[in-house]
Amino acid sequence: MEENDGITGQFLDAVEFRGVSRRDFLKYCGATAALLGLSELYVPKIAAAIEKASKRPPVVWLNFASDSGCTEALIKATYPGPADLVLDVLSIDYNETIMAAAGKQVDEILANSRKEGGYILVVEGGIPTKKGHGMIGGKEMLDVLKENAGPAVAILAVGSCATSGGVPAASPNPSQIIGVNEALKKLGISKSVVNLDLCPVNVEYLTAVIVNYLLLGKLPELDSYGRPLMFYSQTIHDNCERRAHFDAGRFVETFGSKEESLGYCLYKMGCKGPMTYSACPKVKYNSRISWCIGAGGPCIGCAEPGWTDKFAGFYNRLPGVKIPGLGGVEATADKIGAAAAVVTAAGIAVHAIGSAASGRIGGKDGGEK
Amino acid sequence: MQNDMKYEWNLAFRIDHWVRFLSIVMLVFTGFYIHWPFMSGGPGSFLMAWMRFFHFVCAYTLILGLVVRIYLAFNSRFSSDWKDFSITKNLAGVPDILGYYIFVKGSHKDYGRYNPLQALAYLAMAFMVIFVSLTGAALYKGSLFGFINAAGSFGWVSRMLGGESYVRIWHIFSMWIFIIFIIVHAYMSVLISASNKDKTLTSIFTGYKLKKSA
Ligand code: SF4
Numbered sequence A: 001m002e003e004n005d006g007i008t009g010q011f012l013d014a015v016e017f018r019g020v021s022r023r024d025f026l027k028y029c030g031a032t033a034a035l036l037g038l039s040e041l042y043v044p045k046i047a048a049a050i051e052k053a054s055k056r057p058p059v060v061w062l063n064f065a066s067d068s069g070c071t072e073a074l075i076k077a078t079y080p081g082p083a084d085l086v087l088d089v090l091s092i093d094y095n096e097t098i099m100a101a102a103g104k105q106v107d108e109i110l111a112n113s114r115k116e117g118g119y120i121l122v123v124e125g126g127i128p129t130k131k132g133h134g135m136i137g138g139k140e141m142l143d144v145l146k147e148n149a150g151p152a153v154a155i156l157a158v159g160s161c162a163t164s165g166g167v168p169a170a171s172p173n174p175s176q177i178i179g180v181n182e183a184l185k186k187l188g189i190s191k192s193v194v195n196l197d198l199c200p201v202n203v204e205y206l207t208a209v210i211v212n213y214l215l216l217g218k219l220p221e222l223d224s225y226g227r228p229l230m231f232y233s234q235t236i237h238d239n240c241e242r243r244a245h246f247d248a249g250r251f252v253e254t255f256g257s258k259e260e261s262l263g264y265c266l267y268k269m270g271c272k273g274p275m276t277y278s279a280c281p282k283v284k285y286n287s288r289i290s291w292c293i294g295a296g297g298p299c300i301g302c303a304e305p306g307w308t309d310k311f312a313g314f315y316n317r318l319p320g321v322k323i324p325g326l327g328g329v330e331a332t333a334d335k336i337g338a339a340a341a342v343v344t345a346a347g348i349a350v351h352a353i354g355s356a357a358s359g360r361i362g363g364k365d366g367g368e369k
Numbered sequence B: 001m002q003n004d005m006k007y008e009w010n011l012a013f014r015i016d017h018w019v020r021f022l023s024i025v026m027l028v029f030t031g032f033y034i035h036w037p038f039m040s041g042g043p044g045s046f047l048m049a050w051m052r053f054f055h056f057v058c059a060y061t062l063i064l065g066l067v068v069r070i071y072l073a074f075n076s077r078f079s080s081d082w083k084d085f086s087i088t089k090n091l092a093g094v095p096d097i098l099g100y101y102i103f104v105k106g107s108h109k110d111y112g113r114y115n116p117l118q119a120l121a122y123l124a125m126a127f128m129v130i131f132v133s134l135t136g137a138a139l140y141k142g143s144l145f146g147f148i149n150a151a152g153s154f155g156w157v158s159r160m161l162g163g164e165s166y167v168r169i170w171h172i173f174s175m176w177i178f179i180i181f182i183i184v185h186a187y188m189s190v191l192i193s194a195s196n197k198d199k200t201l202t203s204i205f206t207g208y209k210l211k212k213s214a
């Protein structure tokens, strides 16, 4: 194995120079193989693919309306792990947030990438469609996307903002922010987009999709929302470490309680795990150290399209419902249903009194003629 | 005595009625628990797991109850009554019966087994069973009836309603419609028994209704 794992000494030197041991690197390749559903035999191939990619293709990373949390996740400050390395060797030609260049230079780099084409376009952030609400260097973000989407070989929308608007698109969405897929449709560009819904994106998902592309030359199989099935086919709830407490009916009722310290299920604290599809319980965050529910917070559903609005009230079971005709007044489904039942009961009481008063009950004749 | 009685419901109709009633009551109870667990389980308990189990069993029962009822409507040797549920015919009768119920008219026509409002309400509830089952199936993670992959076959329901949180909201609204239907249905049975004096209320237990003495 040592001899024929397909990685050149030169590449490993470079890897070790960046503080990642050969062992760590291979371990990462193994983990990626597992994520991609490939056997151990693929590990050397993955390593070789990554090495080959250290020349090409480059990645262009565009930032639109977001808080750059995904970039933050990418360069996470703990220690330079193998996942960062992959993105490192991929030569990210352009990333406004972390590149050293500025001004004219930046435009030149991007123009150059466009000329050469064949890059993987990673988009972070939603796209404002209201004029003047989101501009880079005097250009509308929508136009920037249009310009750079054309020459790309693959488009990855990373994070909830890029997939469906996310936090910046939350109601009332003053800048009319939309996701990349919708924006491309609006622009008349028909290119499939891989959506990596999550806030922020899980860097392991991102690198796995890229490695998958390098290795097999194609994008992974997607679900109906454009999310890779390998990460988005099971709910959080189905793999949650607190699931046994759920089945037993043991729930945290308030934070700071004994139940919380016992690690009970967070369902009643608004956990959206049962309606959220993502591999978070398995892949976790920050080099697999922990994740939302592991850290004691309920899942807020960030892996689902339409988050945040569709999961609003992070600590509520379900979002509120706008009552038609009452101008934005919201109530829960429970309250609306109960109110309707009470109104019905009151109506029945009135009708019963009416029936008695009119002699229908207890009178001689039935209603039928 | 038997002479003035009319056989209104045979055993099949009565059993189907009560099986569906019981399954709805169980579904509402377990559904409330699943939505907001109001009891907590101790060590070694499987409270939520049991609630969900019964919820699913009753859901299958409710669906099969509707299937049986539809079968009876077309194939019952006792009384295949599907013609009674014609939408156009019943809509035409609504002003008459509604006028009576809101005290505008003193009497209404004799409609036989179901008056127009009643027939339309029952038909609507059949569609509600279908709707509540579809939303339920969209929320189910597993294989329905043991062989239908729920996520793959009913994902369209979720997409149509705008995601799983909204599917849940529609599922809950449907439950309230069932609750309201049961309240109104029970009241109407009592009211009509009292005003027509024909033992409507007990007919769903005994099968017999009193003949009109006119
Ligand atoms: S904490 Fe959330 S995901 Fe985990 S079992 Fe409870 S409800 Fe499910």
Ligand code: SF4
Pocket (backbone or CB within 6 Å): A198, A199, A236, A276, A278, A280, A291, A292, A293, A298, A299, A300, A301, A302, A303, A304
């Ligand atoms: S556990 Fe839920 S809230 Fe946390 S990252 Fe995953 S989908 Fe988002």
